[in-house]
Amino acid sequence: xxxxxxxxxxxxxxxxxxxxxxxxxxxxxxxxxxxxxxxxxxxxxxxxxxxxxxxxxxxxxxxxxxxxxxxxxxxxxxxxxxxxxxxxxxxxxxxxxxxxxxxxxxxxxxxxxxxxxxxxxxxxxxxxxxxxxxxxxxxxxxxxxxxxxxxxxxxxxxxxxxxxxxxxxxxxxxxxxxxxxxxxxxxxxxxxxxxxxxxxxxxxxxxxxxxxxxxxxxxxxxxxxxxxxxxxxxxxxxxxxxxxxxxxxxxxxxxxxxxxxxxxxxxxxxxxxxxxxxxxxxxxxxxxx
Amino acid sequence: xxxxxxxxxxxxxxxxxxxxxxxxxxxxxxxxxxxxxxxxxxxxxxxxxxxxxxxxxxxxxxxxxxxxxxxxxxxxxxxxxxxxxxxxxxxxxxxxxxxxxxxxxxxxxxxxxxxxxxxxxxxxxxxxxxxxxxxxxxxxxxxxxxxxxxxxxxxxxxxxxxxxxxxxxxxxxxxxxxxxxxxxxxxxxxxxxxxxxxxxxxxxxxxxxxxxxxxxxxxxxxxxxxxxxxxxxxxxxxxxxxxxxxxxxxxxxxxxxxxxxxxxxxxxxxxxxxxxxxxxxxxxxxxxx
Numbered sequence: 319x320x321x322x323x324x325x326x327x328x329x330x331x332x333x334x335x336x337x338x339x340x341x342x343x344x345x346x347x348x349x350x351x352x353x354x355x356x357x358x359x360x361x362x363x364x365x366x367x368x369x370x371x372x373x374x375x376x377x378x379x380x381x382x383x384x385x386x387x388x389x390x391x392x393x394x395x396x397x398x399x400x401x402x403x404x405x406x407x408x409x410x411x412x413x414x415x416x417x418x419x420x421x422x423x424x425x426x427x428x429x430x431x432x433x434x435x436x437x438x439x440x441x442x443x444x445x446x447x448x449x450x451x452x453x454x455x456x457x458x459x460x461x462x463x464x465x466x467x468x469x470x471x472x473x474x475x476x477x478x479x480x481x482x483x484x485x486x487x488x489x490x491x492x493x494x495x496x497x498x499x500x501x502x503x504x505x506x507x508x509x510x511x512x513x514x515x516x517x518x519x520x521x522x523x524x525x526x527x528x529x530x531x532x533x534x535x536x537x538x539x540x541x542x543x544x545x546x547x548x549x550x551x552x553x554x555x556x557x558x559x560x561x562x563x564x565x566x567x568x569x570x571x572x573x574x575x576x577x578x579x580x581x582x583x584x585x586x587x588x589x590x591x592x593x594x595x596x597x598x599x600x601x602x603x604x605x606x607x
Numbered sequence: 608x609x610x611x612x613x614x615x616x617x618x619x620x621x622x623x624x625x626x627x628x629x630x631x632x633x634x635x636x637x638x639x640x641x642x643x644x645x646x647x648x649x650x651x652x653x654x655x656x657x658x659x660x661x662x663x664x665x666x667x668x669x670x671x672x673x674x675x676x677x678x679x680x681x682x683x684x685x686x687x688x689x690x691x692x693x694x695x696x697x698x699x700x701x702x703x704x705x706x707x708x709x710x711x712x713x714x715x716x717x718x719x720x721x722x723x724x725x726x727x728x729x730x731x732x733x734x735x736x737x738x739x740x741x742x743x744x745x746x747x748x749x750x751x752x753x754x755x756x757x758x759x760x761x762x763x764x765x766x767x768x769x770x771x772x773x774x775x776x777x778x779x780x781x782x783x784x785x786x787x788x789x790x791x792x793x794x795x796x797x798x799x800x801x802x803x804x805x806x807x808x809x810x811x812x813x814x815x816x817x818x819x820x821x822x823x824x825x826x827x828x829x830x831x832x833x834x835x836x837x838x839x840x841x842x843x844x845x846x847x848x849x850x851x852x853x854x855x856x857x858x859x860x861x862x863x864x865x866x867x868x869x870x871x872x873x874x875x876x877x878x879x880x881x882x883x884x885x886x887x888x889x890x891x892x893x894x895x896x
Contacts, residue, residue, distance in 0.1 A: 405713035422693035436753025457732035464725025
């Protein structure tokens with residue numbers, strides 16, 4: 319993959335993902351319109367990581383990776399919709415507009431999330447090639463986003479937990495890092511990369527995911543609503559276990575930098591063609607949205 | 608498959624499914640315990656249909672079909688948990704005990720459903736054999752239970768709809784029939800049945816699924832709470848579009864009988880080895896729970 323500025327890469331791929339998502343939601347039933355309301359915005363970090371993983375590992379056919387990449391975005395969107403529900407984080411604002419349950423109602427929001435989750439797996443199966451790779455994708459993703467991953471992390475996140483560093487790590491690892499890591503992993507799987515490369519990429523991705531959640535926690539303290547597209551200060555106000563809550567803002571920033579260094583070192587171990595992910599790491603470290 | 612009395616077959620297979628489910632939920636994290644609370648009961652209709660479809664089509668290895676069959680039960684359980692939420696049907700009683708949101712809380716119930724959904728797909732991938740069949744299973748199930756199937760049906764079900772026969776059919780077909788039909792279909796797929804057989808079984812299964820929802824609607828009127836394990840009269844009270852609401856109780860019973868006849872005729876077209884499904888059809892027609 320030709321190394322271009324990470325901002326340009328992100329913008330190009332975001333445009334392609336946006337287009338593909340529009341296609342995947344066109345000319346279906348009324349529920350698809352409701353689901354698309356929540357899908358139609360977002361940074362597209364996970365699909366872009368999947369595409370980058372695919373391209374870095376030698377994948378050349380965007381048509382092969384795109385449905386898989388978009389499936390990840392649908393799962394991310396479903397988790398945001400359910401997360402924002404009154405019974406969960408009760409957030410009325412997401413991705414720069416009213417959350418699904420405010421735009422529609424709670425029942426519609428719940429079903430809209432459920433629909434996105436199911437449709438993601440339909441997209442993972444889209445295409446005639448790569449049967450065993452697709453199965454490996456589904457196995458990896460269902461583990462990463464289910465009750466051994468994202469859903470477990472969210473469960474811990476809403477629990478009444480002691481403010482222990484170990485618990486913070488456990489929440490970050492499950493709620494965020496596994497999903498970020500699996501996004502890169504599925505790109506590599508669909509490019510038929512060697513298992514050793516796939517595994518090393520996943521481990522580097524876990525580190526990138528921890529960094530991602532650290533910057534998310536920090537932005538909850540210092541970010542602007544207009545940049546974030548969601549309400550800052552919510553985690554603080556609700557007494558959530560966040561990096562700044564455990565380590566203070568300076569401590570959290572110090573540790574975020576350390577995660578960034580560790581992430582880049584892991585990607586560099588894989589070889590110079592993985593340099594893009596180091597730039598991506600710096601982008602995540604310095605992001606304001 | 609040796610033809611034995613349908614009641615005996617159901618009891619035997621239910622025991623096997625119950626055992627397998629216990630195994631799939633043992634020694635995991637605390638979220639698995641929460642999810643198992645809702646899983647630990649139920650008629651196991653969908654997994655049994657999958658096993659029957661597998662055996663009727665010549666499948667002999669229970670270890671191959673069991674994780675797939677159990678995955679279907681997890682998806683059914685997740686849909687019940689979300690259906691019972693206060694924002695949806697607001698039902699406090701399910702499978703003979705407190706619904707998940709009453710036993711725990713709403714947030715836990717939402718996450719518990721989400722976790723079951725994801726874990727189902729992990730189970731579909733469990734095993735080293737049948738990669739392309741498993742992918743076909745996942746493709747079929749995600750279509751049947753997602754926004755072109757169950758979730759769409761639930762969306763219609765909670766909408767403010769005119770009491771038209773067409774709309775009733777649309778709700779029954781999406782909310783129930785596609786899932787029942789796909790249960791039999793995945794059994795046939797995992798037994799490597801011919802595509803023509805798989806397709807015919809699916810069409811017969813749709814008819815069985817329509818019958819299943821008709822008897823469900825009728826039992827909402829005439830059933831007992833102790834038999835049903837859920838609150839009867841809820842659909843009536845909430846003004847839902849049901850078969851008795853559209854056709855009256857007698858009309859609904861008449862049409863249920865007609866669906867049963869049609870279902871049996873479709874299964875019989877497939878050959879005498881599919882006779883078990885005719886007995887199953889009579890069982891569904893005459894069920895009291």
